[in-house]
Amino acid sequence: MRLEPVANPSALRRAGLPAAALLATIAVASGLAAVAGADPLATLGLIVKGAVGSKFAALETLNRATPLIFTGLAVAVAFRARLWNIGAEAQLYAGAIVTVLLGTGAVGGPLVLPLMALAAMAAGAVVLLGPVVLKTRFGVDEVVTTLLFNFIMLLFVSYLLEGPLKDPMGMGWPKSAPLAKEARLPRIVDGLRLHWGFALALIAAVAVWVIERRTALGYEMRAVGLNARAARFAGIPVDSVLVKTALLSGGLAALAGFSEVAGLKGHLTLDLSPGFGYTGIIVAMLALLNPLAVVPAALFVAGVFVGADSMSRAAGVPTYIADMLLATSLLFMVLAILLIRFRVVRG
Amino acid sequence: MMSLFDILLSATFWAAAVRIASPLIFATMGELICERAGVLNLGIEGIMVIGAFSGWITVWAGAGLWEGVAVAMLSGMLFGLLHAVLVVPFGLSQHVVGLGITLLATSTSYFAYRLILPEVTSPPRIEPFAVWEVPLLSEIPLLGPALFAQTPLTYAAFAVAALTALVLWRTPLGLAVRAAGENPSAVDAQGLSVTGLRIGAVMVGSGLMAVGGAFLTLSAFSSFFFEMVNGRGWICIALVVFGAWRPGKAVLGALLFAAFDALQVRLQQTPVGQVVPYQLFLMAPYALSIAALVLMSRRAEVPAALMQPFNRGER
Numbered sequence: 001m002r003l004e005p006v007a008n009p010s011a012l013r014r015a016g017l018p019a020a021a022l023l024a025t026i027a028v029a030s031g032l033a034a035v036a037g038a039d040p041l042a043t044l045g046l047i048v049k050g051a052v053g054s055k056f057a058a059l060e061t062l063n064r065a066t067p068l069i070f071t072g073l074a075v076a077v078a079f080r081a082r083l084w085n086i087g088a089e090a091q092l093y094a095g096a097i098v099t100v101l102l103g104t105g106a107v108g109g110p111l112v113l114p115l116m117a118l119a120a121m122a123a124g125a126v127v128l129l130g131p132v133v134l135k136t137r138f139g140v141d142e143v144v145t146t147l148l149f150n151f152i153m154l155l156f157v158s159y160l161l162e163g164p165l166k167d168p169m170g171m172g173w174p175k176s177a178p179l180a181k182e183a184r185l186p187r188i189v190d191g192l193r194l195h196w197g198f199a200l201a202l203i204a205a206v207a208v209w210v211i212e213r214r215t216a217l218g219y220e221m222r223a224v225g226l227n228a229r230a231a232r233f234a235g236i237p238v239d240s241v242l243v244k245t246a247l248l249s250g251g252l253a254a255l256a257g258f259s260e261v262a263g264l265k266g267h268l269t270l271d272l273s274p275g276f277g278y279t280g281i282i283v284a285m286l287a288l289l290n291p292l293a294v295v296p297a298a299l300f301v302a303g304v305f306v307g308a309d310s311m312s313r314a315a316g317v318p319t320y321i322a323d324m325l326l327a328t329s330l331l332f333m334v335l336a337i338l339l340i341r342f343r344v345v346r347g
Numbered sequence: 348m349m350s351l352f353d354i355l356l357s358a359t360f361w362a363a364a365v366r367i368a369s370p371l372i373f374a375t376m377g378e379l380i381c382e383r384a385g386v387l388n389l390g391i392e393g394i395m396v397i398g399a400f401s402g403w404i405t406v407w408a409g410a411g412l413w414e415g416v417a418v419a420m421l422s423g424m425l426f427g428l429l430h431a432v433l434v435v436p437f438g439l440s441q442h443v444v445g446l447g448i449t450l451l452a453t454s455t456s457y458f459a460y461r462l463i464l465p466e467v468t469s470p471p472r473i474e475p476f477a478v479w480e481v482p483l484l485s486e487i488p489l490l491g492p493a494l495f496a497q498t499p500l501t502y503a504a505f506a507v508a509a510l511t512a513l514v515l516w517r518t519p520l521g522l523a524v525r526a527a528g529e530n531p532s533a534v535d536a537q538g539l540s541v542t543g544l545r546i547g548a549v550m551v552g553s554g555l556m557a558v559g560g561a562f563l564t565l566s567a568f569s570s571f572f573f574e575m576v577n578g579r580g581w582i583c584i585a586l587v588v589f590g591a592w593r594p595g596k597a598v599l600g601a602l603l604f605a606a607f608d609a610l611q612v613r614l615q616q617t618p619v620g621q622v623v624p625y626q627l628f629l630m631a632p633y634a635l636s637i638a639a640l641v642l643m644s645r646r647a648e649v650p651a652a653l654m655q656p657f658n659r660g661e662r
Binding site: 001002003035036084086134138139140141143144145147148149151152155156158159162163278281282285316318319320321322323324326327328330331334335338 | 429433436439446447448454455457458461462465581588624627630633634636637641644658659
């Protein structure tokens with residue numbers, strides 16, 4: 001078999017194939033539920049109900065989506081320039097560390113929140129800068145280095161939480177001291193459990209879209225991603241574009257850590273992120289690397305997680321079904337998108 | 348520093364280093380075979396998890412240890428086939444699909460674990476591979492316990508490495524596989540199927556990665572824990588680069604790496620370990636891998652067609 005380009009993909013092809021990918025994912029979900037001895041339709045219903053079935057559930061989904069929008073944007077920006085940043089997890093924690101450092105009394109006043117956010121972004125940017133400089137200077141593949149940095153960062157956080165950042169009032173638990181009240185992101189509406197981090201995430205999505213589509217840097221990032229050699233030939237400073245992309249990407253991922261600590265948790269623990277950095281890759285791919293589409297993609301992914309958690313308690317299907325569904329949806333979706341532009345022919 | 352010498356001169360230290368290297372050797376050979384054929388396999392981390400799980404659960408269900416190894420290998424080959432089909436004939440991004448495979452294989456293991464053992468708080472133990480001492484050779488001081496008093500899977504790891512080198516460099520099939528990763532058009536012109544060679548290489552390589560995972564449950568820890576693979580797959584990708592895509596050098600890299608890993612565990616028990624936080628020791632393997640990548644980056648002879656899809660229509 002070989003692939004043959006489709007000159008002008010029809011609207012049916014453009015809409016039908018992603019829809020088919022979604023249906024195939026649902027079919028896999030039903031199969032998994034059946035394997036677990038549960039009624040497939042009821043299981044799917046419970047997932048949907050658990051994700052958006054009540055005000056509480058919907059708010060939970062929005063809260064869960066917030067860090068995923070940030071990490072999804074971080075990955076989308078980087079992948080667009082073909083910078084394989086798999087280290088959003090490490091950058092997230094770098095942001096969280098700085099948030100705790102500044103928010104537990106080091107600085108105060110009305111500007112403490114923007115200051116924390118900016119410092120967090122700087123920390124995340126620096127963390128990604130290392131692998132990117134290794135890439136541009138020594139040609140070291142950034143996939144492996146960013147992945148390995150995740151493990152180093154987690155151990156560093158573990159050290160901080162048992163040493164310098166340990167909460168003296170924490171009864172021996174490895175957690176940081178709580179943030180000062182003025183360093184907490186307030187709720188958007190009083191009484192509703194949704195903080196300003198979510199609004200910040202939406203603003204970030206629009207900002208990234210503007211940078212990508214309306215600025216010279218965005219143009220250069222896309223040119224480097226399409227063909228680095230051609231971009232260099234055309235006079236685009238590829239290495240400097242990659243460094244700028246890294247600063248943006250690392251900063252966005254760090255905002256996830258800032259928002260989780262300042263908006264939701266109020267302190268730092270080792271389980272602050274259940275893999276938000278890695279899940280950001282799925283979010284970005286489902287959004288086809290489009291910054292605005294990252295928002296619905298993050299909501300979908302968050303919904304699957306929140307829904308599966310709640311379904312698991314009711315129907316007894318292991319909650320890991322969520323990760324399986326996201327992995328299959330990712331694989332089906334990249335295949336579907338390829339098949340929009342190519343058809344399979346024999347020979 | 349007396350204690351460092353004590354460690355380096357103890358037989359248990361070298362035995363531990365060889366033991367720690369064994370799963371890495373399996374998985375590194377697996378990744379090396381994939382990359383020699385031109386396919387990056389980032390599914391390695393998840394494939395090691397599914398190997399660790401499927402081998403262990405098979406033995407737990409009553410089968411023999413070698414049957415566990417076989418099941419692990421088959422499950423690895425299955426995920427390898429999925430990866431290969433998506434990235435070889437369809438030419439999808441090897442980064443994205445590989446990470447997807449890692450997530451799929453990992454979550455499948457955890458899902459199945461919870462399905463089969465819904466209530467347990469700590470995983471049941473199995474009777475792992477016993478140490479098999481080679482007569483006479485195992486009595487050589489220092490070297491004997493390190494190399495000849497290991498479990499059968501460790502011997503198998505070294506045998507697999509030798510076999511990989513032999514097949515890749517001394518057989519027509521190996522030449523074809525390497526050519527698929529260097530110059531696929533030439534392979535095609537010879538009337539051989541690039542697609543077939545690459546899919547086959549990824550399946551065999553993934554099978555080996557899964558056996559590397561199974562080593563953890565069937566030979567090292569005798570139980571399955573979440574996150575037990577803990578980045579070993581990513582380290583193996585670094586080891587392939589460090590070994591310049593050569594089996595012999597990669598085995599040396601794995602042994603060197605494992606020696607450092609065994610050393611950091613022991614240094615934690617010394618006076619140094621009382622002062623330095625233990626997390627710093629645990630970071631060493633990952634930092635070492637990054638350092639190795641930087642050191643070797645200038646000299647690395649990357650397979651020319653690594654990560655380049657081959658589509659006959661485009662010639």
